[in-house]
Amino acid sequence: MKATLQPGLTNRLTKYLRTTQQLIEEGRDAVSSKELGEYTGINPVQVRRDLNAIDFSGTRGVGYQAHDLVEAVRNILGLRQTYNLALVGAGNLGAAIASSAMLPKRGFIIHDVFDNDPKKIGRTVGNVVVKHIDELEKSVAEADEIIGIIATPASAAQEVAERMVKAGIKVILNYTDVLLHVPPGIETHRIDPTAQLMHTLYYLTQVEEEEKSERE
Numbered sequence: 468m469k470a471t472l473q474p475g476l477t478n479r480l481t482k483y484l485r486t487t488q489q490l491i492e493e494g495r496d497a498v499s500s501k502e503l504g505e506y507t508g509i510n511p512v513q514v515r516r517d518l519n520a521i522d523f524s525g526t527r528g529v530g531y532q533a534h535d536l537v538e539a540v541r542n543i544l545g546l547r548q549t550y551n552l553a554l555v556g557a558g559n560l561g562a563a564i565a566s567s568a569m570l571p572k573r574g575f576i577i578h579d580v581f582d583n584d585p586k587k588i589g590r591t592v593g594n595v596v597v598k599h600i601d602e603l604e605k606s607v608a609e610a611d612e613i614i615g616i617i618a619t620p621a622s623a624a625q626e627v628a629e630r631m632v633k634a635g636i637k638v639i640l641n642y643t644d645v646l647l648h649v650p651p652g653i654e655t656h657r658i659d660p661t662a663q664l665m666h667t668l669y670y671l672t673q674v675e676e677e678e679k680s681e682r683e
């Protein structure tokens with residue numbers, strides 16, 4: 468089932484999942500396609516079409532059962548309940564990520580933090596004691612870590628990525644501005660706030676253009 472999903476649908480399903488999880492945390496039991504549309508920026512008709520496509524239905528006047536929706540999307544995307552993550556770079560950003568309350572709530576556990584600075588090894592960030600980067604391979608295997616986060620200076624990112632791949636990491640979240648070269652089968656995702664801003668500004672420009680042409 469997972470292999471047959473189109474990337475666009477997968478992307479939208481993850482947005483519904485995140486939004487529904489957030490609404491559950493706010494005490495909600497049900498969620499409507501209108502709400503999912505409002506919070507994700509996706510047309511409610513598309514929301515209903517997507518949820519129909521995964522055979523998930525709601526009740527008229529009530530909406531979709533939030534917990535069931537989370538489970539259905541998790542199953543269809545093949546997501547586990549929890550993932551252990553390996554974070555490399557125990558600096559400002561690494562410490563902030565390791566201390567985030569949001570990640571464990573969503574099933575992402577920062578299980579190991581690595582650095583190569585002897586002054587950082589043995590310190591605690593979040594609840595995790597920083598290990599030397601040379602322990603990466605052993606720790607990744609022991610904790611079944613398939614996701615890695617790179618929070619090092621840009622100059623170290625490619626080398627760290629290669630070490631992660633060698634250790635068995637399959638998905639790399641890259642916070643640096645380096646474009647990583649990785650073998651086929653390894654997923655990389657660059658966290659780039661400027662891309663998000665440019666995307667948002669594009670829509671702002673579109674709205675301004677539409678308002679302008681309506682006035683003319």
Ligand SMILES: NC(=O)c1ccc[n+]([C@@H]2O[C@H](COP(=O)([O-])OP(=O)(O)OC[C@H]3O[C@@H](n4cnc5c(N)ncnc54)[C@H](O)[C@@H]3O)[C@@H](O)[C@H]2O)c1
Nearest residue numbers: 556557558559560582583584618619620621623642643658
């Ligand atoms: N995408 C974003 O939203 C965002 C936001 C802030 C920072 N950043 C980027 O994140 C990165 C980290 O920023 P920071 O402020 O935490 O930097 P920092 O200098 O405070 O921390 C970097 C850490 O990486 C460690 N390190 C360096 N080389 C290493 C190696 N080869 N192996 C293991 N550890 C190594 C250092 O010892 C240090 O502890 C930078 O590349 C920065 O540009 C991205």
